[in-house]
Amino acid sequence: MICNKDKIKVENMFSQNLTSNKYSKDIEIRLLVTPYQNKKLPVYDWYNYKHSFSRDLVIKLIEKFCLNGNDIILDPFCGSGTTLLASKEKGIPVFGTDILPLSTFVSNSKLLKYNRAKIRRTINELKKLLCNGTKHEKIDDERKNLLIKFFPEDILNKTLFIREWIDNKNDNEIKSFFLTSLFSILEDISYTRKDGAFLRILEKKEINNFESFYLSKLHKMYKDIDFINNLPSTSAEAIECDARSMPFEPDSFSALITSPPYPNRHDYTRVYLLELIIGFVGTQNEIKNLRYNSIRSHVEARKRFLVEDYNPPEKLKEIIERLKGEKLPNVQIIEMLEGYFEDMYLVMKEIKRIVKRGSQIAFVIGDVRYGGIKIQVGDILIEIADEIGIEFKEKITARVRGNSPQQMKKYGKDPVEENIIIWETE
Numbered sequence: 001m002i003c004n005k006d007k008i009k010v011e012n013m014f015s016q017n018l019t020s021n022k023y024s025k026d027i028e029i030r031l032l033v034t035p036y037q038n039k040k041l042p043v044y045d046w047y048n049y050k051h052s053f054s055r056d057l058v059i060k061l062i063e064k065f066c067l068n069g070n071d072i073i074l075d076p077f078c079g080s081g082t083t084l085l086a087s088k089e090k091g092i093p094v095f096g097t098d099i100l101p102l103s104t105f106v107s108n109s110k111l112l113k114y115n116r117a118k119i120r121r122t123i124n125e126l127k128k129l130l131c132n133g134t135k136h137e138k139i140d141d142e143r144k145n146l147l148i149k150f151f152p153e154d155i156l157n158k159t160l161f162i163r164e165w166i167d168n169k170n171d172n173e174i175k176s177f178f179l180t181s182l183f184s185i186l187e188d189i190s191y192t193r194k195d196g197a198f199l200r201i202l203e204k205k206e207i208n209n210f211e212s213f214y215l216s217k218l219h220k221m222y223k224d225i226d227f228i229n230n231l232p233s234t235s236a237e238a239i240e241c242d243a244r245s246m247p248f249e250p251d252s253f254s255a256l257i258t259s260p261p262y263p264n265r266h267d268y269t270r271v272y273l274l275e276l277i278i279g280f281v282g283t284q285n286e287i288k289n290l291r292y293n294s295i296r297s298h299v300e301a302r303k304r305f306l307v308e309d310y311n312p313p314e315k316l317k318e319i320i321e322r323l324k325g326e327k328l329p330n331v332q333i334i335e336m337l338e339g340y341f342e343d344m345y346l347v348m349k350e351i352k353r354i355v356k357r358g359s360q361i362a363f364v365i366g367d368v369r370y371g372g373i374k375i376q377v378g379d380i381l382i383e384i385a386d387e388i389g390i391e392f393k394e395k396i397t398a399r400v401r402g403n404s405p406q407q408m409k410k411y412g413k414d415p416v417e418e419n420i421i422i423w424e425t426e
Contacts, residue, residue, distance in 0.1 A: 030399035032057040033259075033364050033418055038082060042224040047106045047184045049080045050194050051266065053259055053364050057420075058086035061257050065360040067092055069234070071254040074355070076243040076347065081107030083257045084236050091232040095253075097241045099294055101280040102272055106183065107238035109176035114225045122174055123218050129165070130158075130211045139164070146277050146284065150201065151190045155210050159189070162214070163278055181217045183275045188213055190274060197266040197298075199273055242293070244305055244346040248354045256355055259364035260347065261297035263340040263377060265330070269294065295347075296339030299332040303339060310345045312338070313383035319375055326371030333370050345384050352388050352425060361390065361423040364398070367416040378419045389426045396420040 031037060037054040038044040044055055067073065069091050075083035078096025084107050087094035098104050139160045147156055159182065166178045187193060188208045193200050241247055243260070261268070269276060269291040281287050292302045312320075316337075323334050351361065365378045382392045400415040 033398040042227040043110050046221055047080055047180055052079045052082055055082055055086045058083050058257055061362050062090055065255050067255055074253040074256045075258045077258045077260050078107050078238050079103055081110045085110050088231050088234050088236040091234050093235040096238040097246055099242050101240055102275045104238040104240045106180055109180040111236045112176050113229050114173055116225050119177055119222055143277055143282055150192050155189050158210050181221055185213050185217055186274045194271055199271050246350050250353055251356045253355045254359050256361045261295050262366045263297045263337055264368045265298045267298040295343050296336055299330055299336050305346055307342050310342055313380055316341055316380050322373050323371055328371050348385050348388050352390055355425050357425055359425045363421045366418040369416055374416055378421050385423055390423045391426050393424050394422040
């Protein structure tokens with residue numbers, strides 16, 4: 001394909017016909033902004049965030065932006081690594097960042113080349129260990145106390161024992177492969193279900209057999225090793241850091257594809273609590289620090305950075321004034337929204353600093369509603385970016401979502417949008 005990066009025109013790249021809502025014969029555009037497709041793809045399905053987009057969205061944006069191996073892509077909210085893996089598939093260098101250690105660990109696990117013989121030997125070793133019965137004397141009691149309400153005790157003991165067994169291997173390949181697999185089955189071997197903003201405990205839930213379920217997942221992942229090992233040897237890495245202050249030099253990137261947190265009160269340190277405790281944090285204080293330091297998209301996050309040059313957009317000021325007159329489900333929502341857009345101002349400033357002039361930027365972002373009042377998140381971010389010197393180019397509506405039945409009765413039909421927003425740095 002021949003592209004002119006100053007004047008890109010790709011016909012029918014994203015159809016705006018909401019009756020068919022398709023960009024190709026294979027997948028509807030509304031599914032592009034969900035992990036639906038990734039659940040059926042090798043390696044992509046090793047571990048998925050419920051709040052993520054699809055591999056084909058990244059591929060289509062790479063084509064739309066006319067990117068090649070001379071470019072470098074950034075995803076500052078890399079989640080479970082979709083942007084990184086899809087970019088590597090296309091032979092384009094890519095970096096991701098995330099404040100959650102789970103995100104960077106899983107992302108890097110999907111990018112690592114694996115020694116098939118070593119992984120096979122270790123699976124067989126583990127199979128014998130599980131068949132002979134595990135001994136639990138090495139279990140971390142503090143972790144167990146944090147997790148005991150989420151699991152049957154015998155399954156929790158096995159899970160924590162296997163975690164220590166993996167650590168004792170002191171091998172990055174083994175740790176990446178076996179711990180990612182363990183994370184992927186936690187919802188199936190616990191009383192929990194990830195449900196929007198919550199990690200719910202279900203009193204009556206059928207729990208899968210630990211040994212058979214874990215081994216089945218490992219064997220499935222083993223079959224995918226050739227897919228990873230045959231990918232281009234292109235630089236791809238996830239780094240644990242805060243998107244409001246990233247460790248990159250100016251003009252480091254020529255494109256950005258990401259989906260920042262929505263201001264919808266979803267606290268990922270709660271939704272992914274099991275994975276975080278089992279893999280990365282061992283105390284309540286460590287969990288709280290992650291929660292407090294995240295982007296203020298939920299009410300427990302706290303102000304972390306001093307911001308002197310931020311002026312809230314008029315659209316946001318009007319919404320805040322309207323919200324002050326409404327009965328809200330949580331009185332801290334107004335403060336959360338003000339903090340969220342202040343934090344996103346810092347993110348956009350960092351993006352402007354580290355991407356080259358003329359770089360293409362794509363956000364997947366959804367609107368929210370509180371007290372019946374719609375907050376058009378994408379439009380507010382467009383205003384913020386404009387002040388910084390990031391020029392708005394296009395807004396593609398991927399899907400619309402209606403109110404809950406309760407809000408429909410009170411406020412009427414007023415759907416909110418989930419959009420793909422495209423900018424270019426000036």
